[in-house]
Amino acid sequence: MWTAPARSLALEGDAVHVWRASLDSPGVSVPELSGVLAPDERDRAARFHFPRDRDRWIAGRGVLRFLLARYLGGRPERLGFAYGAQGKPALATTDAAAGLRFNVSHSAGVALYAVTRGRDVGVDVEALRADFATDEIAERFFSPAERQALRGLPPERRCEAFFACWTRKEAYIKARGQGLSLALDAFDVSLTPGEPAALLATRDDAAQAERWSLHALDPGPGFAGAVAVEGRGWALRRWQWPGGSTAL
Numbered sequence: 001m002w003t004a005p006a007r008s009l010a011l012e013g014d015a016v017h018v019w020r021a022s023l024d025s026p027g028v029s030v031p032e033l034s035g036v037l038a039p040d041e042r043d044r045a046a047r048f049h050f051p052r053d054r055d056r057w058i059a060g061r062g063v064l065r066f067l068l069a070r071y072l073g074g075r076p077e078r079l080g081f082a083y084g085a086q087g088k089p090a091l092a093t094t095d096a097a098a099g100l101r102f103n104v105s106h107s108a109g110v111a112l113y114a115v116t117r118g119r120d121v122g123v124d125v126e127a128l129r130a131d132f133a134t135d136e137i138a139e140r141f142f143s144p145a146e147r148q149a150l151r152g153l154p155p156e157r158r159c160e161a162f163f164a165c166w167t168r169k170e171a172y173i174k175a176r177g178q179g180l181s182l183a184l185d186a187f188d189v190s191l192t193p194g195e196p197a198a199l200l201a202t203r204d205d206a207a208q209a210e211r212w213s214l215h216a217l218d219p220g221p222g223f224a225g226a227v228a229v230e231g232r233g234w235a236l237r238r239w240q241w242p243g244g245s246t247a248l
Contacts, residue, residue: 002240009070011100011117016229018123019113019239020219021063023056023106027242030055033062036077060111063241064104067113071100086179103174110219113241114227119234122175124167125217125225133162141169141184145200149191157193163224165191168214172199175212175228189214197226 002020011017026033034042041061048054065076072079072095080092091100103114105124114123138147146165153161168189173182187208188200197216202208213232217225227236 002238004242005237005239011071011115013118014234015117016119016121016227016234016236017115017239018217018227018236019067019115019241021059021111021113021241022109023059023063023111024109026059026063028059028062028066030058030062033066034058036062036065036075038077038080056106056109060104060106063111064102064113067115067241068095068100068102071115072098084177086177086181088174088177088179105170105174105225107223110223112217112219112225112227114229116229116234120175120177120230122171122173122228123217123225124170124174125219125223126163126167126170128159128163128222128224130159133159138162141166143185143188145188146191153192160193160224161191164193164197164216164226165189167224167226168197168199168216168228171226171228172212172214175230176208199228 034045037058045054045058048057065079068079069076079095082090082092084090090096099118101116101119101121103121103123105112107125108127110125112123112125114121138150142150142165150158150161169184172187173179176182182204186204187202190196190198190200197214199209199212199214212228212230215227215236217227219225
């Protein structure tokens with residue numbers, strides 16, 4: 001269940017917070033969200049051809065800044081970001097001292113934000129599309145074990161299972177920060193509806209299967225989601241944005 005948190009947010013080392021937001025109704029006006037963006041972010045937003053895509057990108061980035069500022073006790077417009085070799089975002093040096101780590105994903109107007117302290121994390125959300133969940137795509141990107149599991153399901157369950165697999169794989173790749181340098185078929189995840197999310201095997205480095213854990217998310221009807229987190233024994237909390245005042 002996605003709930004609104006208290007005004008004061010406590011994020012302990014064993015906690016993982018995942019926020020869900022609508023980019024079409026972010027609870028803050030697009031001009032206000034644009035006002036907290038850095039100049040390079042506003043320049044990027046201006047390059048979108050379609051207004052809806054531009055406004056969703058502004059909303060996604062602005063909500064991220066408001067969220068992180070709540071945890072850090074600062075101003076959203078003052079946050080700085082750095083990027084890894086494969087583009088994974090992180091807080092810049094000054095803000096990173098708090099140990100806060102995060103990841104973001106959005107699809108068709110829905111965004112998920114995962115926030116941790118001292119643990120690497122990746123999150124993914126996807127709108128369910130039967131035209132994408134095809135055997136051809138599975139053959140190209142899924143591992144042999146995943147393709148076999150998918151073929152063993154009734155046709156009416158395969159789209160759900162396809163996107164369970166896809167979001168878990170994307171969340172794991174994003175958590176490791178390796179981008180497409182880590183092949184999607186180099187590891188196995190669970191995908192059968194009703195079974196827990198799990199990282200089953202990692203052929204590039206067998207130890208990675210024990211290092212990471214997966215959790216399925218339910219972003220809402222017509223969507224699939226997953227979060228990958230470093231370590232085990234963490235507690236997941238699901239928050240809905242907007243939750244409480246965004247005023248700082």
